[in-house]
Amino acid sequence: xxxxxxxxxxxxxxxxxxxxxxxxxxxxxxxxxxxxxxxxxxxxxxxxxxxxxxxxxxxxxxxxxxxxxxxxxxxxxxxxxxxxxxxxxxxxxxxxxxxxxxxxxxxxxxxxxxxxxxxxxxxxxxxxxxxxxxxxxxxxxxxxxxxxxxxxxxxxxxxxxxxxxxxxxxxxxxxxxxxxxxxxxxxxxxxxxxxxxxxxxxxxxxxxxxxxxx
Ligand SMILES: [Zn+2]
Numbered sequence: 001x002x003x004x005x006x007x008x009x010x011x012x013x014x015x016x017x018x019x020x021x022x023x024x025x026x027x028x029x030x031x032x033x034x035x036x037x038x039x040x041x042x043x044x045x046x047x048x049x050x051x052x053x054x055x056x057x058x059x060x061x062x063x064x065x066x067x068x069x070x071x072x073x074x075x076x077x078x079x080x081x082x083x084x085x086x087x088x089x090x091x092x093x094x095x096x097x098x099x100x101x102x103x104x105x106x107x108x109x110x111x112x113x114x115x116x117x118x119x120x121x122x123x124x125x126x127x128x129x130x131x132x133x134x135x136x137x138x139x140x141x142x143x144x145x146x147x148x149x150x151x152x153x154x155x156x157x158x159x160x161x162x163x164x165x166x167x168x169x170x171x172x173x174x175x176x177x178x179x180x181x182x183x184x185x186x187x188x189x190x191x192x193x194x195x196x197x198x199x200x201x202x203x204x205x206x207x208x209x210x211x212x213x214x
Contacts, residue, residue: 023049075146077122077139079104087111087120094118096153100143100172102126102160105197110158113204118156121146126159126168135171144175156211157185160196173214183214 023045030041048056072078073085080086087093087107097118101107107120123138135141147155155176159165173183187210196204 072122072124076120077104077124077142078107078120092117095151097156098147098152098154099156099158100169101158101196102165102168103197106158106160109197109199110204110208113201113208115205116208118154123159123168126162126164127171128164138168140172140175143172147176147179147181152181154182154184156208157183157214158196158208161186161188162195169214184211185214186211 026045027041030036030044031038069081070079073080073088074083075088076085078085094117098121099116099118100121102123102125104122107122110116121143125133125138127133127135157169159169169185176183186207
């Protein structure tokens with residue numbers, strides 16, 4: 001029964017009142033995803049209509065599970081399915097080093113580089129006044145409290161080398177300036193304006209080993 005829907009889909013706009021409400025709704029939902037325009041949303045909807053029901057429901061289930069089971073680590077704000085993430089709980093990691101990143105994706109990129117053995121703190125964004133994002137919308141207060149709690153010898157600023165990433169790192173380093181610990185930043189092997197999650201492993205490993213005083 002899917003074929004008639006599909007042929008019709010190609011000649012009509014997704015918002016066409018003649019299209020089924022369910023199809024229109026799915027196109028609208030896909031179109032809300034980052035990087036997905038209307039055409040891509042229609043293509044994805046077409047794909048879902050065509051695949052087997054079990055495959056489509058597995059996708060729906062995966063989305064449901066992520067939303068129901070994944071949360072932020074109460075300590076570092078990394079993604080986890082427990083109260084606290086595996087990195088925070090790992091006694092083999094260096095609990096005196098703290099690496100501050102913007103997003104979990106950056107943490108994953110650094111983990112894949114494989115040379116860092118300390119802990120992390122995920123800011124959940126960066127200070128971006130033009131987008132209306134101030135320090136209070138990030139996890140900066142929790143970070144400062146965590147660092148003031150003691151035990152850290154070094155805080156590594158690994159925000160992205162962009163204007164906003166640098167500004168965020170500077171803001172945080174000022175808040176921590178009176179503490180007896182060293183504040184460093186990643187070496188500039190990472191091109192200014194680039195984004196950590198897309199840097200390759202070798203560059204990230206070099207950036208970590210060559211880090212400098214903030
Ligand atoms: Zn954690």
